[in-house]
Amino acid sequence: MAILSKEDAQALLKKVLTYSTADECEASLRGRTTGNIRYARNSVSTAGAQDSVSLAVESRFGKRSGIATCNEFDDATLKRCVQRAEEIARLAPESPEYVPMLGPQTYLNPPSTATTQLTAATRAQAAADSMNLCAAKNLTAAGFLDGGTSFVAKRNSKGLEAYQQSTNTDFSVTVRTADGRGSGYAIADATDPAKLNAKGLTQRAVDKALSSVNARAIEPGKYTVILEPAALMAGDDLSLLGGLVFGMGAREADEGRSFLSKKGGGNRKGEKLFDERITIYSDPMNPEVPGNAFDGDGLPTKRQTWVEKGVVKNLFYSRFWAEKNKVPATAYPNGFIMAGGTQSTAELIKGTAKGILVTRLWYIREVDPQTLLFTGLTRDGTFYIENGQIKFPIKNLRFNESPIIMLNNIEAIGRPQRLAGCLIPPLKIRDFTFTSLSDAI
Amino acid sequence: MKRRDFVGLTGLATGALFLPSFPSLGSAVDPLRLLEPGLDVAQKKRLADVGLNAAKSAGASYADVRIGRYLNQSIFTREKQVQGISSTESFGFGIRVIANGTWGFASTNNVTDAGIAKAAQLAVQIAKANSKVQKEKVQLAPQKGYGEVSWKAPIQQNAFEVPIKDKVDLLLGVNAKALDLGVSFVNSILSQVNEQKYFASTDGSYIDQDIHRIYPSFGVTAIDRASGKFRSRQALSAPVGMGYEYLTPKAADKVAGPTGSDIIGYKNSYDMLEDVAAAAKQVKQKLTAKSVVPGKYDLVLDPHHLGLTIHESVGHPLELDRVLGYEANYAGTSFATLEWKAKGIPYGSKVVNIVADKVTPGTLGAVGYDDEGVKTKRWDLIKEGRLVDYEKIRDQAHVVGQKESDGCCYSQSWQDVQFQRMPNVSLQPGKTPLSVDELVRGVDKGIYIAGNGSFSIDQQRYNFQFGGQVFYAIEKGKITEMLEDVAYQANTQEFWNACAATCDERDFRFFGAFNDGKGQPSQSSAVSHGSSTTRFNGVNVINTARKIG
Numbered sequence: 001m002a003i004l005s006k007e008d009a010q011a012l013l014k015k016v017l018t019y020s021t022a023d024e025c026e027a028s029l030r031g032r033t034t035g036n037i038r039y040a041r042n043s044v045s046t047a048g049a050q051d052s053v054s055l056a057v058e059s060r061f062g063k064r065s066g067i068a069t070c071n072e073f074d075d076a077t078l079k080r081c082v083q084r085a086e087e088i089a090r091l092a093p094e095s096p097e098y099v100p101m102l103g104p105q106t107y108l109n110p111p112s113t114a115t116t117q118l119t120a121a122t123r124a125q126a127a128a129d130s131m132n133l134c135a136a137k138n139l140t141a142a143g144f145l146d147g148g149t150s151f152v153a154k155r156n157s158k159g160l161e162a163y164q165q166s167t168n169t170d171f172s173v174t175v176r177t178a179d180g181r182g183s184g185y186a187i188a189d190a191t192d193p194a195k196l197n198a199k200g201l202t203q204r205a206v207d208k209a210l211s212s213v214n215a216r217a218i219e220p221g222k223y224t225v226i227l228e229p230a231a232l233m234a235g236d237d238l239s240l241l242g243g244l245v246f247g248m249g250a251r252e253a254d255e256g257r258s259f260l261s262k263k264g265g266g267n268r269k270g271e272k273l274f275d276e277r278i279t280i281y282s283d284p285m286n287p288e289v290p291g292n293a294f295d296g297d298g299l300p301t302k303r304q305t306w307v308e309k310g311v312v313k314n315l316f317y318s319r320f321w322a323e324k325n326k327v328p329a330t331a332y333p334n335g336f337i338m339a340g341g342t343q344s345t346a347e348l349i350k351g352t353a354k355g356i357l358v359t360r361l362w363y364i365r366e367v368d369p370q371t372l373l374f375t376g377l378t379r380d381g382t383f384y385i386e387n388g389q390i391k392f393p394i395k396n397l398r399f400n401e402s403p404i405i406m407l408n409n410i411e412a413i414g415r416p417q418r419l420a421g422c423l424i425p426p427l428k429i430r431d432f433t434f435t436s437l438s439d440a441i
Numbered sequence: 442m443k444r445r446d447f448v449g450l451t452g453l454a455t456g457a458l459f460l461p462s463f464p465s466l467g468s469a470v471d472p473l474r475l476l477e478p479g480l481d482v483a484q485k486k487r488l489a490d491v492g493l494n495a496a497k498s499a500g501a502s503y504a505d506v507r508i509g510r511y512l513n514q515s516i517f518t519r520e521k522q523v524q525g526i527s528s529t530e531s532f533g534f535g536i537r538v539i540a541n542g543t544w545g546f547a548s549t550n551n552v553t554d555a556g557i558a559k560a561a562q563l564a565v566q567i568a569k570a571n572s573k574v575q576k577e578k579v580q581l582a583p584q585k586g587y588g589e590v591s592w593k594a595p596i597q598q599n600a601f602e603v604p605i606k607d608k609v610d611l612l613l614g615v616n617a618k619a620l621d622l623g624v625s626f627v628n629s630i631l632s633q634v635n636e637q638k639y640f641a642s643t644d645g646s647y648i649d650q651d652i653h654r655i656y657p658s659f660g661v662t663a664i665d666r667a668s669g670k671f672r673s674r675q676a677l678s679a680p681v682g683m684g685y686e687y688l689t690p691k692a693a694d695k696v697a698g699p700t701g702s703d704i705i706g707y708k709n710s711y712d713m714l715e716d717v718a719a720a721a722k723q724v725k726q727k728l729t730a731k732s733v734v735p736g737k738y739d740l741v742l743d744p745h746h747l748g749l750t751i752h753e754s755v756g757h758p759l760e761l762d763r764v765l766g767y768e769a770n771y772a773g774t775s776f777a778t779l780e781w782k783a784k785g786i787p788y789g790s791k792v793v794n795i796v797a798d799k800v801t802p803g804t805l806g807a808v809g810y811d812d813e814g815v816k817t818k819r820w821d822l823i824k825e826g827r828l829v830d831y832e833k834i835r836d837q838a839h840v841v842g843q844k845e846s847d848g849c850c851y852s853q854s855w856q857d858v859q860f861q862r863m864p865n866v867s868l869q870p871g872k873t874p875l876s877v878d879e880l881v882r883g884v885d886k887g888i889y890i891a892g893n894g895s896f897s898i899d900q901q902r903y904n905f906q907f908g909g910q911v912f913y914a915i916e917k918g919k920i921t922e923m924l925e926d927v928a929y930q931a932n933t934q935e936f937w938n939a940c941a942a943t944c945d946e947r948d949f950r951f952f953g954a955f956n957d958g959k960g961q962p963s964q965s966s967a968v969s970h971g972s973s974t975t976r977f978n979g980v981n982v983i984n985t986a987r988k989i990g
Contacts, residue, residue, distance in 0.1 A: 036961070037571065040768070040770065043575055044572075045544070045767055046544050046546060046858050047545060048545075048857075048858050049563055049567060050856055069529075071550050095523075120566060120570040120571075121570050123570075127571075127574060140769070142768075144770055146961070146962060172770055172771075176769060176774075185770075256666060257626065259989065262669070263667075263669035264666060264667065265666060363900070367895045367908060367985045368985050370671060371986075376897055379899070398906060400983070404989045404990070436904060437904070438899045438903050439903040439904070440899035440900055440903050440904065
């Protein structure tokens with residue numbers, strides 16, 4: 001029951017709408033079936049499976065709105081759910097930010113599903129492959145494999161109909177030496193689980209762990225760095241690029257409380273804020289990172305440029321803020337692509353006289369929203385580069401840096417790789433600011 | 442929660458991207474639904490037994506079930522308007538089993554005999570599949586069954602019984618006060634949680650619990666349009682394990698900060714209108730406050746600030762799952778390993794006495810029994826600067842040679858597996874009478890920090906950096922002026938060993954972390970941290986001001 005076909009989902013939503021007496025009504029279904037396995041100390045720790053589907057009904061009377069949901073689908077429950085949404089709407093205050101529901105839309109059809117599925121047995125096998133590789137070398141693996149299928153369907157009284165099914169699998173592994181003096185990390189996600197190679201990724205983490213033993217301390221200060229994609233983007237926490245791109249809201253900027261606010265009023269759309277080699281866009285049809293076809297409002301996503309050649313081309317406009325400012329609304333994408341070059345991380349290292357290779361950044365938090373200053377630390381593989389070669393591992397460092405400053409100090413941009421549903425290139429940056437040393441391994 | 446999971450079903454969900462994060466655990470419902478009783482205990486016991494029996498029949502040597510009804514309500518406002526009212530209910534069944542010495546877990550919102558039996562069988566099937574690649578068999582600390590028992594949080598007024606209109610009026614009143622006092626923007630929020638949890642295990646426990654939490658908060662922003670500078674100040678409230686009574690201010694619960702600081706702290710009740718008035722005044726001062734000169738300072742940290750430092754630098758490193766490496770791939774490990782503990786290296790100075798507890802009334806950690814059926818307690822973590830114990834659950838106690846769990850097991854909902862989480866972790870007040878003014882009087886060159894701001898710490902909990910809400914310079918024993926652009930960086934052991942003095946119990950109060958994240962898939966938990974205002978000598982302060990083009 002968790003995954004409904006387009007036809008079954010729309011038939012159910014159509015029935016729900018027939019129970020509505022409101023001025024506007026929108027019904028949405030969301031379901032998922034997922035499974036995960038977690039391991040640590042070269043042994044399985046926890047694992048589980050989740051299966052759920054739910055219906056949300058939004059009813060509106062004038063500018064008053066109410067939402068109710070249910071997860072049973074007999075006629076009586078569906079009717080009660082609609083009635084409840086209507087009761088809530090009648091009690092709600094009028095919203096000064098009301099915009100009418102969308103009418104029929106045309107959606108792209110992103111290639112967001114794969115036919116392969118993981119099972120409890122294949123998940124256990126992938127974990128075993130990863131753990132066995134490490135155990136054979138007296139290393140300790142901790143990892144997580146999580147994946148499944150989900151769907152979203154929407155239909156409203158204005159004629160909007162939407163449906164999308166997606167599959168996704170995430171894998172990450174941290175490998176530590178038995179004495180705890182070395183640590184390495186690898187992460188990947190894929191639409192098709194068959195494309196995830198747990199063993200190959202674990203080997204990468206193994207190599208990092210072994211080569212990070214006996215780290216030396218260097219003085220904190222400004223250094224040229226090569227930031228691997230996992231140091232730029234994270235799916236489950238704040239990241240340098242995620243914090244920048246998903247922080248590009250027009251409203252905050254117009255209100256004067258964002259790094260994109262203009263002195264004296266307005267926002268910085270149209271200004272060149274970054275190095276001319278920086279281009280960032282979203283493209284739901286990209287086969288490597290297929291995106292959502294529509295956002296929570298039912299707005300169709302499309303290829304949308306956020307930064308082009310260093311110039312801010314677009315900000316996120318909610319439907320309300322867009323209407324107020326007489327500009328088109330921007331559908332909220334679930335990922336982005338940073339354009340890059342052709343060089344691999346290894347090639348970027350080769351072209352570096354002196355610098356630091358950063359595998360991953362961790363616990364990133366905003367220090368100052370005015371300048372988008374972030375702090376955080378390197379983790380799981382930090383190395384000193386000299387004359388185009390990795391010379392020795394170095395102790396982890398805390399940074400205090402703004403992605404805006406960082407993207408003005410570009411030395412080179414590598415080949416983009418998929419990470420957290422985005423395409424992210426490794427970046428070589430000059431004058432990246434480290435402020436203190438950490439003893440953490 | 443992953444960002445892409447946020448892109449949900451309704452416009453409300455998209456809007457939430459720009460709001461303070463809160464767990465979207467449930468389904469939206471009529472607010473009145475939050476007052477309807479859930480299943481009665483007899484029904485829950487019958488359903489629990491269906492699950493336990495199905496698991497045993499499928500080959501489980503141990504099983505526990507949790508039937509949970511999780512109610513959440515959040516009201517978001519900005520300036521003169523309500524942005525959203527979200528009332529959610531999440532009801533379902535989770536079953537955890539041991540088969541072939543391996544854990545398995547499954548959950549379902551199909552709470553019928555058939556749905557429960559299917560989930561039980563799936564959990565056993567997963568355990569058996571994983572047992573083939575298992576290296577360490579699960580060892581559970583013995584736990585006697587308690588029979589049929591119950592526990593209720595000692596609240597005075599269920600927040601869900603308060604009409605939404607009254608709550609909206611309170612928040613809009615707070616906003617009006619801030620706007621009257623000249624702030625550019627104000628957001629306010631009221632979050633309320635009720636966990637109705639039923640636990641049963643093959644040990645013979647049937648535990649029914651009713652837990653409440655509430656969190657009022659706001660943020661005000663002042664903007665100088667000409668210069669483009671903006672600053673904000675967040676509320677000095679704490680999330681608490683209380684009912685709506687937290688929002689009825691009592692004079693006895695107010696604690697003044699040091700003379701000259703304009704800070705008021707709150708104990709067991711909160712004066713939101715008073716705090717927003719102070720915030721409105723302070724946020725405008727922040728626009729012109731002096732930018733700090735970096736260097737070494739003696740820090741005087743108020744409990745609302747210090748609570749988060751305790752959370753990150755003591756609470757997390759002493760979680761035994763981190764210490765053992767179970768969180769290596771995400772939240773990290775810990776410097777405070779068993780080997781490190783055995784060396785007897787001081788964690789802090791003699792002033793540092795830190796206690797864990799799951800029992801203090803009104804705190805976020807307080808429950809009668811944890812999520813694996815262990816009665817809760819209070820225990821020492823650090824005594825006179827020495828590490829004496831960790832935070833642990835049933836499958837970890839044997840690792841440190843102990844025979845019982847500390848009762849630290851928690852799951853954010855029926856659909857996630859329970860695991861070791863942080864209890865309340867608190868710095869004990871000084872035994873010698875010491876007021877905040879007396880504490881400040883001894884500081885020659887220092888900074889007083891109130892409220893928590895930006896926070897970051899490494900994965901083994903050595904190096905941290907913290908900001909705050911309001912900063913004041915201390916010169917020759919007196920607060921002199923407000924400062925800005927302050928953050929301090931320290932090493933956990935150096936910091937706690939630089940702890941010079943802590944005020945007495947008159948100043949003691951709790952800070953809370955409402956959404957502490959850990960685990961994969963990530964789960965949220967809520968926890969309180971008590972302390973009195975405390976002094977730390979010679980801490981490195983950096984200046985965080987930067988220029989962008």
